[in-house]
Amino acid sequence: MYPIQDRDYRPGIDNLLVLLIGGIPIAMPTVLSVTMAIGSHRLSQQGAITKRMTAIEEMAGMDVLCSDKTGTLTLNKLTVDKNLIEVFAKGVDPDTVVLMAARASRVENQDAIDTAIVGMLADPKEARAGVQELHFLPFNPTDKRTALTYLDRDGKMHRVSKGAPEQILNLAHNKSDIERRVHAVIDKFAERGLRSLAVAYQEVPEGRKESAGGPWQFVGLMPLFDPPRHDSAETIRRALDLGVNVKMITGDQLAIGKETGRRLGMGTNMYPSSALLGQDKDESIVALPIDELIEKADGFAGVFPEHKYEIVKRLQARKHICGMTGDGVNDAPALKKADIGIAVADATDAARSASDIVLTEPGLSVIISAVLTSRAIFQRMKNYTIYAVSITIRIVLGFMLLALIWKFDFPPFMVLIIAILNDGTIMTISKDRVKPSPLPDSWKLAEIFTTGVVLGSYLAIMTVIFFWAAYKTDFFPRVFGVSTLEKTANDDFRKLASAIYLQVSIISQALIFVTRSRSWSFVERPGLLLVVAFVIAQLIATLIAVYANWSFAAIEGIGWGWAGVIWLYNLVFYFPLDIIKFMIRYALSGKAWDLLIEQRIAFTRQKDFGKEQRELQWAHAQRTLHGLQPPDTKMFTERTHFTELNQMAEEAKRRAEIARLRELHTLKGHVESVVRLKGLDIDTIQQAYTV
Structure with missing residues (x-):
């Protein structure tokens, strides 16, 4: 364009520097890295x-x-109720079952089960009293049991084992005889939320710890309770x-x-x-x-x-x-x-x-707290990304239009000042106060770039309109009584450059308050650091525009009158930014957007997050599952099609809900569950309260 405008190449190089400095989000890697680093530190404080x-x-x-x-x-703090122990071997009492289980437990470096079993003994030393340990088989996820091979006082070799009931039952020589009773006891324990631990015993007549030993005897089942x-x-x-x-x-x-x-x-x-x-x-x-x-x-x-x-x-x-x-x-x-x-x-x-x-730290609450913190961190990164895209568009588009329309070349040094003040201020966004997303969040690139392009274009047009009003008209001098900045002899743009610098600096930084909020920007309170940084940066920018007479930067002070006019101009055109943001969000939520990109995006902005579509899919799946022929959608208009399928979805959901309530959540089911949990006799209660 410069050869067409018959202009020297030097201004073209200056403008190229302006576009490079202002158009490339140099601070983005730093801001995102610092935000994640600070967030990672906060997560570590939460466990x-x-x-x-x-x-x-x-x-x-x-x-x-x-x-x-x-x-x-x-x-994971287990307790054992000795009164509920089921004995399967003759001549064995619950205390003997506990002792055998304790012998099959570690006495050092115990897990939760070993701690609970050994803790039932009057003295933990009883687990190895009077026996000589020869070999201990530790627990592993495949065998799901532990075993101890030992010598008693008479020099006879024995082996005891405890573990998952199915694994221990498979060892028993009389599995077929006791299997039904074992499963009945396990189910009885399970209905009360109790885990089962089986104990088995065998003699090793060969006298060698490597030998398979004699037949295993299923000794008993112990109930383990792990409270939520x-x-x-x-x-x-x-x-x-x-x-x-x-x-x-x-x-x-x-x-x-x-x-x-x-x-x-x-x-x-x-x-x-x-x-x-x-x-x-x-x-x-x-x-x-x-x-x-x-x-x-x-x-x-x-x-x-x-x-x-x-x-x-x-x-x-x-x-x-x-x-x-x-x-x-x-x-x-x-x-x-x-x-x-x-x-x-x-x-x-x-x-x-x-x-x-x-x-x-143990527990699920640590994970959920981490989810909330991660969403807050992600929200800060997304806010900044929208801001960075907007600023890139506004710098490139705005100064390009000024150069092409009025041959105005903005000083590269002043763009550098804008970038330094803006990037220094934006670093504080890593500790900004934000509202985490109520649902799982992700990089919605279409929303980010659309919002950035539209907001950036609006800001660029704001700058072009301001330049036109200050350079080509007497509107500001006539209304506010300030000195004129109209076209002067030899096209002296020094004061105009200062005015454009202040206008661009203020509204560019103020944009972060729009992108950081989901609702009105003046309703959601920002972080104190961000506000302080904004005030300091714009105070410096205002002082530069008012007083700086820098020949090397091609600017000249414009005085406090013009500074006040520029602040007022930016304030007036700031409020539509929120409205534009809402309009973009509304436009992205419609059906037309999904058709435009053929539903290939990794997110949805449909109403209620696509609830209607999910209900239709669910109704179709339910009809297919129950052998019902799906309706021929070609026979319906689009409106009738959605209405009919919506009705079927509601009917299917109601039937499923009634069946679920009947099966799981009836009053009788709750009462029986409590009765089983307390170990009460349901027949006695029914007789006592039958009218």
Whole structure:
């Protein structure tokens, strides 16, 4: 354009510098890095150490959390009720069962089960009193049991083992005789939320610790109670309110998982791990694909580490941002696979190495607090990104129009001053006061760039209009009585450059208050540091515009009168920024936008987050599941089609809700659940209160 305008190349180089300095968001990497670093430090203070900075962004977008039960949802402080111990061997009493279980426990470096068992003895030393330990088999996720081989006072060799009932039952020589009774006791314990621990015993007549030994004798079953954490129910409710679906992934029995889920209010729609392989499916879910089953389930019981990996893999295939908690060596693959691997407190080194976040405090509340903090951090980064895009557009477009229309070349040095003051102020956004998103958040690029381009274009037009009014008209001198800045001899732009500098500096920095807020910018209170930095930066900018007579920068002071006019001009044109922001958000929420990009974006701005579409899909799936022919949508107009399907969706939901209430949440069901929990006799109560 400069050759066409018959202008010297030197102003063109100056303008090129202006566009490079003002158009490139040089501070973006620094601002984003500082924001994440400060946020990471805040997370560590809350008990969540981030090993990878980008995990903060992924935590903000997490919509599914697969949580272990023991130690996370519960206290992992086990207690045993000796009165409920079931004995299966002749000549054995509950005290003997406890002693055998204690001998099959570690006396040092104990886990929660060992601590509970040994703690039942009058003296912990009784666990090894009168015996000589020969070999101890520690617990591992595959065998799911421990065993001790020892010599008694008479020199005879024995072996005791405790562990998962199914594993111990498989050892018993009389499995077929006692299997039904064992499962009945396990179910009775599970209905009351009690885990079962089996104990077995065998003699080793060969006298060698490596030998297989004689037949195993199933000695008894011990009930273990692991109470839920006092804050787990409230934490799960908070998670659901935040759009995070918590799924219980436990190695315990299905009945225990359901009872724990009922107590914590996280649902009882749980399945055994065999359902992941397409086995043991109820009639209600037999037609569901595995991926959809995992997505809709509230949890899975009896899982092994490989099941955790499969759950994460399939959830990710359904486009979920998945978090997974773990503590053991075998959890490492699932933690590595998850978008956010979370090593709980007291996790092994292998689990911590594979995770993205390491918790220093137990419980689920730490994770939910980290989610809120991560969303606040992400919100700050998104606010700044919209601001940076807007400023880039306003600098490039605004000064380009001034150069092309009026041959006005803004001094590069003054653009450098604007950049320094703006970037220094924006650094404080890392500690800004923000409202975290109520739902999982992500980089909505269409929204960010559309908002940035529109706001930046508006600011550029503001500058062009101001330049025109000050340079080509007498509006400001006539209305406000200030000196004229109209075109002078030899095109002296020094005072006009100062005026443009102040106008651009003020409104550019004020834009951050618009981009940081979801509602009106003057309603959401910003952080004190941001306000102080803005005031100081613009005070400096105003003093420069009023007093600076810098020949090297080609500016001249304009006085306090013009400074007041520019502040008033910016204030008047600041208020439409919020309205424009709302209009952009409204435009992006419509159906036309989704059709324009063929629904290929990774987010939705549909009304109620696409609730209507999800209901239609759900109704279609329910009709197909029950063998009903879906309606021929070609026979309907679009309006009729949506109306009919909406009605079917509502009817299907009502039927499902009635069935669910009838099956799970009737008054009788609640009463029976409480009665089982308290160990009362339901028949006695019914006779006493029958009218």
